[in-house]
Amino acid sequence: MTTTTTTPGTPAPGTGSGGAVLDASGVTMRFGGLTAVRDVNLDVHAGEIVGLIGPNGAGKTTFFNCLTGLYIPTEGTVRYRGTVLPHRSHLVTQAGIARTFQNIRLFANMTVLENVLVGRHTRTHEGLFSALVRGPRFRRAERESEERAMDLLRFTGLETKREHLARNLPYGEQRKLEIARALASEPGLLLLDEPTAGMTAVETTATRELVLAIRAQGTAVLVIEHDMRFIFNLCDRVAVLVRGEKLVEGTPETVQRDERVVAAYLGTPFEGEPGQAEAAEVQAAEEAEAAAHRDTAGGADAHPPDPADRRQEGRTD
Numbered sequence: 001m002t003t004t005t006t007t008p009g010t011p012a013p014g015t016g017s018g019g020a021v022l023d024a025s026g027v028t029m030r031f032g033g034l035t036a037v038r039d040v041n042l043d044v045h046a047g048e049i050v051g052l053i054g055p056n057g058a059g060k061t062t063f064f065n066c067l068t069g070l071y072i073p074t075e076g077t078v079r080y081r082g083t084v085l086p087h088r089s090h091l092v093t094q095a096g097i098a099r100t101f102q103n104i105r106l107f108a109n110m111t112v113l114e115n116v117l118v119g120r121h122t123r124t125h126e127g128l129f130s131a132l133v134r135g136p137r138f139r140r141a142e143r144e145s146e147e148r149a150m151d152l153l154r155f156t157g158l159e160t161k162r163e164h165l166a167r168n169l170p171y172g173e174q175r176k177l178e179i180a181r182a183l184a185s186e187p188g189l190l191l192l193d194e195p196t197a198g199m200t201a202v203e204t205t206a207t208r209e210l211v212l213a214i215r216a217q218g219t220a221v222l223v224i225e226h227d228m229r230f231i232f233n234l235c236d237r238v239a240v241l242v243r244g245e246k247l248v249e250g251t252p253e254t255v256q257r258d259e260r261v262v263a264a265y266l267g268t269p270f271e272g273e274p275g276q277a278e279a280a281e282v283q284a285a286e287e288a289e290a291a292a293h294r295d296t297a298g299g300a301d302a303h304p305p306d307p308a309d310r311r312q313e314g315r316t317d
């Protein structure tokens with residue numbers, strides 16, 4: 001069920017998102033009884049690099065999945081450049097949002113170049129007929145795609161590996177290739193899910209440089225990462241999710257200074273902790289149920305035959 005009030009594909013009323021590339025509003029995602037993401041608002045503006053952090057299980061990937069059409073949010077709306085996004089990942093990519101995944105998802109038995117070419121499919125418009133007859137229009141489009149893919153391989157430093165099978169690349173280069181493939185769809189916003197996971201310090205520094213270069217080319221970036229140093233050195237703004245709710249959002253300095261963020265990571269209880277109101281509600285309901293049970297039990301035992309009374313009643317003297 002979705003409470004989205006605007007039809008996907010329709011522009012936001014008025015200016016709506018105020019120039020934001022991404023405008024996620026009131027996003028909630030429930031899995032049965034579990035609320036993985038609760039009423040999260042987040043926007044990303046052109047030229048920004050925004051970080052999304054939070055302890056394990058905070059809902060970061062679920063939120064990404066809601067942005068990219070993998071999940072249909074239970075509630076809330078996601079807009080890209082003021083237009084409500086459809087709930088289909090290929091249409092979201094076509095609209096202008098590309099992503100990478102926490103676990104690398106390359107075509108392992110395809111070459112590096114082929115992987116990037118696959119990423120271009122949302123930007124090629126040649127029909128099946130044109131592809132079958134391999135007419136001049138098709139060949140021109142194919143050449144252009146290959147040129148663009150080679151540009152991306154140069155951009156990511158993979159040009160000498162174009163004919164290598166993706167599965168034979170070292171781990172750091174597989175991550176780069178994922179980014180190159182995502183960029184092949186010419187996104188206005190790139191979502192990176194833990195891009196430095198498992199990387200060496202040198203590879204992490206190279207990834208930081210790559211993300212800065214991506215921004216310099218005009219693509220905004222939203223990045224999930226557990227490496228705090230990477231996030232605080234890279235991002236213009238950071239949002240912190242805790243138990244599915246946005247706890248804090250601000251500059252890296254603001255977020256680093258916020259004691260609640262440290263407490264959330266350490267698992268220390270703190271005032272206003274997300275989920276606290278829900279936990280209090282559950283506790284109150286449990287207490288009320290226990291009290292009701294006591295009353296019922298008390299009612300049944302209201303006049304128990306006290307053995308002492310019985311003994312007294314039994315006296316004849």
Ligand SMILES: Nc1ncnc2c1ncn2[C@@H]1O[C@H](COP(=O)(O)OP(=O)(O)OP(=O)(O)O)[C@@H](O)[C@H]1O
Nearest residue numbers: 031034035036054055056057058059060061062063
């Ligand atoms: N498809 C699903 N069905 C049921 N529960 C899910 C599903 N996906 C995620 N969850 C639950 O939602 C919560 C948030 O998970 P999510 O993976 O979004 O967190 P995360 O912040 O990305 O965690 P991590 O940093 O460990 O990757 C977790 O409790 C998780 O078990």
